[in-house]
Amino acid sequence: MSRQRLIAFLAALAAVVGLVILVPMASTASAAGCAGAWSPSSVYTGGMTASYNSHNWLAKWWTQGETPGAAEVWSDQGACTGGSGGTGGTTGGGGTGCSYPAWVAGRSYVTGDIVQYTNGLDYIATHDNPGYDPTISTWYWSPYTCSGSGGTTGGGTNPPAGGFVVSEAQFNQMFPGRNSFYTYGGLTAALGSYPGFATTGSDTVKKQEAAAFLANVSHETGGLVYIVEQNTANYSHYCDYSQPYGCPAGQSAYYGRGPIQLSWNFNYKAAGDSLGIDLLDNPNLVQTDPAVAWKTGLWYWNTQSGPGTMTPHNAMVNGAGFGETIRSINGSIECNGGNPAEVQDRVNAYLNFTSILGVPAGNNLSC
Incomplete structure (x- = not known):
């Protein structure tokens, strides 16, 4: 029997027996709007949403690269329309999944705040400031690329x-x-200075590089406990007067500071020139500003070979292995039997961190 004839029959029956028949109607409810498109390269934490194949999905816990609908971490929130609703892809500059507040001149911002400037691009505050122009005050702001994750959409300290x-x-x-002092926000604020760090290669390689950097940092600082070098007797040794600029901050001013323990006047000069910060005259910035401290660590990691033959970044992304990062930091002082206990301490930290990130450690762990 057709639906129309069934309805007519029920209506006639109702008239005979005095019943009220509620005839189901076709649903007119519309699907929810789509969240930002899921991106396999983006990190999602519990409570964040993303859209995939025209459905919204809710992350139950931390995830990256696990496809919605194919992984237990995602909870289906139902069909969605409009917006992206596609199959993923990262967007930047205030695009899908990212809607940062407009920058306002004269409004106070703290490190980590993200704004959209009048040119349509996003910027992250690398230092607290009273509303300086992001395109002029580059000490206080850095360009920021949206992750497209559909999560947090405003500024703040995290x-x-x-x-x-x-x-x-x-x-x-x-x-x-x-x-x-060693804040997560300071680290993430510093990442924009070296966009190739932990973003090059496969997802496994990206996590291996992050683990390698943090393992070496852990060793240098006693687990991110020490901000400055503890052996004060060494402080006066780090001034190389053969450099034409000398040591304007004082002979004992260039001792080890920060996550990679930046030392020597020539390293402060080179790091400062690269980062656009006068560290030669203001070395204390490395022990008072978390973002500057992290930037100096990333500067060494991404640009310096030290006593090795390649930068630690290149060692990890080109398959030379964690051992080569040790060589680039301390060379024969630790490697080639110089101090196997120190090498093993770094390796232990790396194995721990790769385990936390859920990736294999790879080959060539020692030097």
Whole structure:
């Protein structure tokens, strides 16, 4: 019997027996709007949403690269329309999944705040400032690329990490006793200075590089506990007066500071020139500004070969292995039998961190 004839029959029956028949009507409810498109390269934490194949999905816990609908981490929130609703893809500059507040001149901002400037591009505050122009005051602002994750959409002290492969929860797990100076926000604010870091190669390689950097940092700082070099007797040794610029901050001013323990006047000069910060005259910035401290660590990691033959970044992305990063940092002081206990301490940290990130450690762990 057709639906029309069934309805007519029920109506006639109702008239005979005095019943009220409620005839089901076709649903007129519309699907929800689509969240930002899921991106396999983006990091999602519990409670964040993304759209995939015209459905919205809710992340139950931290995830990256696990496809909605094919992984238990995602909870289907139902069909969606409009917006992206597609099959993923990262967007930038205030695009899908990212809607940062407009920059306002004269409004106070804190490190980590993200704004959209009048040119349509996004910027992240690398230092607290009273509303300086992001395109002029580059000391206080850095360009920021949206992760497209559809998560947090405003500024604050804990913004999205721009797709960083280490979540804040994992960072805290790696460094349970860290000094409060070494903030996760300071680290993620520094990432924009070296966009190739932990974003090159496969997802496994990206996580291996992040783990390698943080393992070496852990060794240099006693688990992110020490901000400055503890052996004060060495402080006066780090001034190379053969350099034409000398040591304007004083002979004892260039001791080890920060996550990679930046030392020597020529390294402060080179790092400062690269980062656009006068560290030769202001070395204390490395021990007072978390973002500057992290930037100096990333500067060495991404640009310096040290006593090795390649940068630690290249060692990890080109398959030379974790051992080569040790060589680039301390060379024969530790490698080639120089101090096997120190090497093993670094390797142990790396194995721990790769385990936390869920990736294999790879080959060539020692030097």
